[in-house]
Amino acid sequence: MKESFEPFVKLISLMVSLLLIVATFTALVIGTVLYISEGGKLPRISFVEKTSPLPVSEEPDFMALASSEGMWTSPDWSLVEQEANADLIKYGRELIANTSEYLGPNGKVMKISNGMNCQNCHLNAGTAPLGNNYAAVSATYPKVRARSGQSEDIPKRINDCFERSLNGEGLPVESKEMQAMVAYMEWLGKDVPKGETPKGAGIYAVAFLERPANPVAGKRVYDNQCASCHMEDGQGVLRFDGLGYTYPPLWGDHSYNDGAGLYRMSRFAGYVKANMPLGATYERPMLTDEQAWDVAAYVNSMARPAKDISNDWPDISKKPVDHPFGPFTDQFTEEQHKYGPFKPIQEFKAMAKN
Ligand code: HEC
Numbered sequence: 001m002k003e004s005f006e007p008f009v010k011l012i013s014l015m016v017s018l019l020l021i022v023a024t025f026t027a028l029v030i031g032t033v034l035y036i037s038e039g040g041k042l043p044r045i046s047f048v049e050k051t052s053p054l055p056v057s058e059e060p061d062f063m064a065l066a067s068s069e070g071m072w073t074s075p076d077w078s079l080v081e082q083e084a085n086a087d088l089i090k091y092g093r094e095l096i097a098n099t100s101e102y103l104g105p106n107g108k109v110m111k112i113s114n115g116m117n118c119q120n121c122h123l124n125a126g127t128a129p130l131g132n133n134y135a136a137v138s139a140t141y142p143k144v145r146a147r148s149g150q151s152e153d154i155p156k157r158i159n160d161c162f163e164r165s166l167n168g169e170g171l172p173v174e175s176k177e178m179q180a181m182v183a184y185m186e187w188l189g190k191d192v193p194k195g196e197t198p199k200g201a202g203i204y205a206v207a208f209l210e211r212p213a214n215p216v217a218g219k220r221v222y223d224n225q226c227a228s229c230h231m232e233d234g235q236g237v238l239r240f241d242g243l244g245y246t247y248p249p250l251w252g253d254h255s256y257n258d259g260a261g262l263y264r265m266s267r268f269a270g271y272v273k274a275n276m277p278l279g280a281t282y283e284r285p286m287l288t289d290e291q292a293w294d295v296a297a298y299v300n301s302m303a304r305p306a307k308d309i310s311n312d313w314p315d316i317s318k319k320p321v322d323h324p325f326g327p328f329t330d331q332f333t334e335e336q337h338k339y340g341p342f343k344p345i346q347e348f349k350a351m352a353k354n
């Protein structure tokens with residue numbers, strides 16, 4: 001009985017060992033192929049990607065613009081009730097978010113601005129990191145600004161935006177509306193030490209291109225990625241009640257004028273790089289640097305209201321490289337000051353200083 005089984009047992013163990021050898025060989029071949037196809041590096045293990053703090057994508061253009069570590073965040077809104085002037089602060093935030101309802105063409109308090117809201121450009125009522133927020137306002141004003149050549153306090157700076165970005169008139173400094181906006185900005189910056197500009201304040205600085213920004217290429221970006229909301233004619237979409245915009249205009253009679261911050265290419269490119277199309281953030285930008293500059297060139301080459309800025313920049317040597325109106329202290333044309341390339345202007349300015 002025992003003897004008759006022996007050949008079977010031998011055969012089975014022979015087959016098992018053969019199978020093992022084949023399996024090991026296959027594993028070796030697969031391993032080697034993988035190793036070579038990864039360029040000699042071991043394939044990445046997925047948890048490495050999950051725990052890494054930064055980017056989303058391997059393409060440098062779409063990587064986070066900054067790490068979230070140390071980024072300014074606004075004070076907790078639910079704690080505002082603890083402030084003695086809570087009502088004023090809340091009114092200030094409401095005016096920033098819904099400016100047009102109170103102060104627009106049909107405003108219920110005054111009619112002094114173009115229908116836009118401060119929040120259209122100062123996202124989330126001026127609290128979004130790299131969303132043109134008010135993080136540095138209470139800590140850095142009053143300050144001397146080269147555009148006016150004067151020391152500006154917060155009300156003066158707010159009225160700058162009324163007269164330029166909202167193409168309107170300034171608020172009386174003693175008005176409740178002005179006091180409310182100032183109270184809100186002071187509350188936002190209450191934890192920022194005097195004189196300091198926190199990380200993520202204001203607008204992102206997009207690297208300069210080696211070439212001029214190109215409005216023709218920018219029109220393609222605009223048609224593909226902006227026109228669905230801001231409309232092909234750039235006029236945006238009015239809210240059903242006409243008291244404000246669902247999608248604000250980017251040029252034309254109801255847009256910012258040519259004395260406004262966004263009319264400078266670096267401000268526009270930096271704002272859209274970190275915030276547009278709607279849904280983009282500094283952690284998940286959606287435009288390449290080139291697209292941001294080119295779309296800035298397209299939008300800022302369209303018609304918009306003009307402002308008398310003959311009193312701006314009393315010291316013309318202080319004009320920023322992308323201020324598009326002469327006279328300048330350098331030989332570069334208005335065209336180059338508008339579209340770039342900006343590096344040669346920057347280098348010239350640096351030399352002139354020494
Ligand atoms: C069309 C866009 C736009 C609108 C609308 C707008 N602003 Fe501005 N605002 C800007 C830009 C651009 C800057 C300059 C940011 C920079 O240079 O970093 C700015 C700067 C400011 C600053 C100074 C920030 C700082 O840190 O120095 C204040 C304060 C301000 N705006 C208040 C307002 C208020 C209040 C309103 C509404 C009445 C308003 N803005 C509406 C675009 C706008």
Ligand code: HEC
Nearest residue numbers: 119120121225226229246247248249250272276277278295
């Ligand atoms: C999905 C809709 C949507 C798309 C797409 C979009 N935007 Fe906007 N955009 C908005 C909204 C909404 C606001 C105002 C935000 C707010 O009030 O909170 C805005 C605000 C702006 C502003 C500041 C306000 C103004 O009117 O001057 C600029 C500049 C801007 N967008 C440029 C662009 C550009 C450039 C693109 C394409 C690259 C783009 N947007 C794509 C919805 C959009």
